[in-house]
Amino acid sequence: MHPVRCWAKIVVRAVCVRPGGNRQAEMGDAAGHVVAGRYRLLSSLGAGGMGRVWRAHDQELDCEVVLKELSVPPGLPDPELSTRIARAHSEARHSARLRGNPHVVTVYDCVLHEGLPWIVMEYVPGARDLEAVVCEEGPVPRAAAAHMGRSLLDALAAGHRSRILHRDVKPSNVLVTSTDPHELGSAGSGRVLLTDYGISLREDAGEPRLTTVSGFVGTPGYLAPERARGEQPTPASDLFSLGATLYFAVEGHGPFDRGSPVGTLAALLTEEPVPPRRAGDLTPVLLGLLAKDPDRRLRSDAAADLLARLTGEGPRTQQATVTQVSRPPVKGSSPERGQRLEPRPDGPRVRKPGRPRRQRGSAERGSGGAKTRTFRRVIVATAAALAAGLVPWLVVTHLGATAKTPVSGASEHPSATGSVEPYGAAVGLSRELRRGDCVTARWTGTRFATEPPQLTLVDCANDTPDGQVVASDAAMSLADAQVNGHDRCVSEAMSTLSAMADAEVYSLSPSEQGWKSGVHDSVCLVFNRTSNIYGAVGAFRKTGDQIGPQNAETGDCYRATETKDAYYLYLARCDAAHDAQMAGFWKAPSGRSYSAEQSARTDDCTKKYGTSYDASTYQVETILPDENTWKQGFHYVMCIVDRSDSQKLTSPLTPTSQP
Structure with a gap:
């Protein structure tokens, strides 16, 4: 620590x-x-x-x-x-x-x-600035930091809607009256306030030159990298500063602290944050907000959703995209009001307890055309199992991908390595992988156990990826990356692993040539053991994304649409009207065929989760993946909870008991 x-x-x-x-x-x-x-x-x-x-x-x-x-x-x-x-x-x-x-x-x-x-x-009795609190009392609890993050995001979002950029978010400009998570929750009386708009400006007013008599317009260590380079500020710049502030709150030091303004600024521009040690489930939010590329930085609404999930006070949706850039809608995303919702051709299959069982199946996966979304399940590897070395498929290798397929956004980030393949010829990539990148993988031997796969960059929304980069780890040396990158990747990806059904981590370190060319991060990819990942995973999913068993997470909330033959799920906010909530997964017995699972007389999800919810109001239903995914070995089904009267859910459900 x-x-x-x-x-x-x-x-x-x-x-x-x-x-x-x-x-x-x-x-x-x-x-x-x-x-x-x-x-x-x-x-x-x-x-x-x-x-x-x-x-x-x-x-x-x-x-x-x-x-x-x-x-x-x-x-x-x-x-x-x-x-x-x-x-x-x-x-x-x-x-x-x-x-x-x-x-x-x-x-x-x-x-x-x-x-x-x-x-x-305004005078706020009992308020102290966050810097003083941490210096005097030590790091704040993770839950308290999550509540603080929600409040500060709300303050920044209000300013951004008025085109006001704060430009100096840092611990000393945050006032808190308590560090008790219960006091800071919606039912408590604690307050979190953003103050000191002394160097704020209207977004369309232009920014003065950074150098002033006092050194910077902003504070080294909390300044977004693009602003330190003299670029114009954006809402994403404030979000980076917020990430650094929350990091300080929970870790007790800044993500780029080096003991001097010059050293701190150099680290801010050239190094990844020091890996968090105390942040736990807050880590994806911190690292998402601290992405150096503003186009890769976690959006404010996505960060708010993820923080709400951690505090248990609202939506469980997660997202990581650019803050200020609007993009055209893609297939699988939520339609604008008035647009016709076009479900994917291969939706999940569902069994409704207490009603005639109607097959709600997905069409066979077609070739070409719109992205086929198949539902898979994800295995949870416990921390104890990982610590005991019981997950041999988590390996460290040199990966690389051949970018044969043009990817949306790929051309916007040219390789910093020139003609060098940063992860080696077997992988074939010509540029460094970044958080959020999706890939397909072609394995030449036993999956996860032999040679690294050939990787190809693909679009997370419109293609069907096999894996996604969820984190990266800055290494001190190539040997450090090769020896320790795996364990650090497991730690970085644990929150995603524990929420999915069949997920595993693959750590990819640079090759010797890649290291010499300046690629010093191991990247942490999440794959499913037996199938593709259907779409984005973890913090990189966004509201409106179509979800399948392969990338579903326990605690998700969904908006559902139903046709004669199929049932479709779209990620939704848990604090807004939605149709169902994800209770968890159930694994079919070994050897059970798809047809046997479809016609099973017993409802295994109801047996596992039915006693956890009030049966007079709620019912537990079963959603199967498509048959092709089942044949690949993905034998998990989703267990979702909805209202038996078909009314909407309006808030997260809390089980009365654990299965």
């Missing part, structure tokens, strides 16, 4: 703290001073390079408020003074536009006193 390195945080922030100079000694002397004839200063709450914050008494309304004073060091040049005054007015305006959001500190007014602006804000 990494220690809480508050010293590193102090060093990194020094460029912002030092400009206050000796004026901090004057702060106590100003207590009792009346600002703008109305606000009596009571005590100092803190100071930074751009201002000082006071607790004050509003003598007109007889209540406590917070005042932010503009810091003006002696000898400050007039251009810099003008810039600071403009920023203060901008902060007040931007914060005021968001005053209806419960997770943004409310701004009441901006008054002039002795020629300088003072911002009048």
Whole structure:
């Protein structure tokens, strides 16, 4: 476990703290001073390079408020003074536009006193900034960090809808009144607030040059890489900073902390985050938000869905795509309002308990045309089994893929290795794999046990992938990647493995030539043992994706459509109207044929999960994969729960007992 390195945080922030100079000694002397004839200063709450914050008494309304004073060091040049005054007015305006959001500190007014602006804000008793909390008490619980993430995402989303970019999301700009997950939940009284819009701007206003008298517009270690390179900020830039902030909250140190601003900035630009040790199920959110490529970064709605799943307070949908880029709809995605829903030709098969059994089958998989979605099941490898070395099919090899099929987005990211095959000739890829990439695999020997497969990049939505890159692991050396990459991949992918039916991890390290060309990450791919993965998996699925047994996860919520012969499932938000929830999987007995499973008189899902839900309201149903998938060896069925009166579900279901 990494220690809480508050010293590193102090060093990194020094460029912002030092400009206050000796004026901090004057702060106590100003207590009792009346600002703008109305606000009596009571005590100092803190100071930074751009201002000082006071607790004050509003003598007109007889209540406590917070005042932010503009810091003006002696000898400050007039251009810099003008810039600071403009920023203060901008902060007040931007914060005021968001005053209806419960997770943004409310701004009441901006008054002039002795020629300088003072911002009048909400006073939140008991609130401390997150940096101070972690430095004084240690990392916060994962569940608390997940609740904080949901609140901060809501605040950022509200700003982004108004085209306001915060640009300085970091622990010291987050106020919390508690680190108790129960207090921070929807039923608790705890609060999480985003503050300090001092360097925020309207998205269409353009950004000033990063270099200023204080070093950066932003904070090294929490600045998005594209902004550190001088590119224009976007909503995705704020999401990167949020990921770094949540990482700090749960790990006790920043993802790129190196002890100095220069070292931290270099790591931010060139290295992957230090692998989280305490984040657990929060890891996919952190790594998704910390993707260096903004086009690969987790979207705010996807992050919110995944955090809701972790907190148990809402949707369980997951997604990872670009924040600000709109893309045309693809087959398998949810249609826009008014469009006709076109189900995939091979839907799942379902048995309805208590009703005449009607075969809801999927058509045989055709060649060409629209992507065929087959339902598969996924095996859960327990942590104990992994630790005991009981999963021999999880291997470390040098992989590469031949990009024979043009892939949407593939040409947007040319290989950084030129003509080098970064994972070796057997794999055949000409560029480095990235999180979210989907592949097909051609095995020349025993699956997962002999030579690495030849990989081909494919489109996750419109093709039928065999595997997907769910994480990457930065290695210290090629030997480190080859020896330790496997174990770290298992840890990185555990949340996805444990939620699917038949999933396993394949760790792919660079070849010697690939390492020399600059490819230093092992990539962690998730495959199914016996079939393809149907589509995106884990955090890379999105609302509206058609789901099959192969990429379904326990706890999913679905919107369902039904035809005479088939039943189709689409990933949905659990806090919105939906038709069914995934209870879990059931594995058919060895040797049972597909026809025998279809005609089975007993309902195995009902036996396994029926006692976990109120039988007077809910029923458990069975969904089979298509016959081709079954013949490949995928003998898992989905057990879903819906209402027996055919009404919609409106919130996540909690089983009354475990099967």
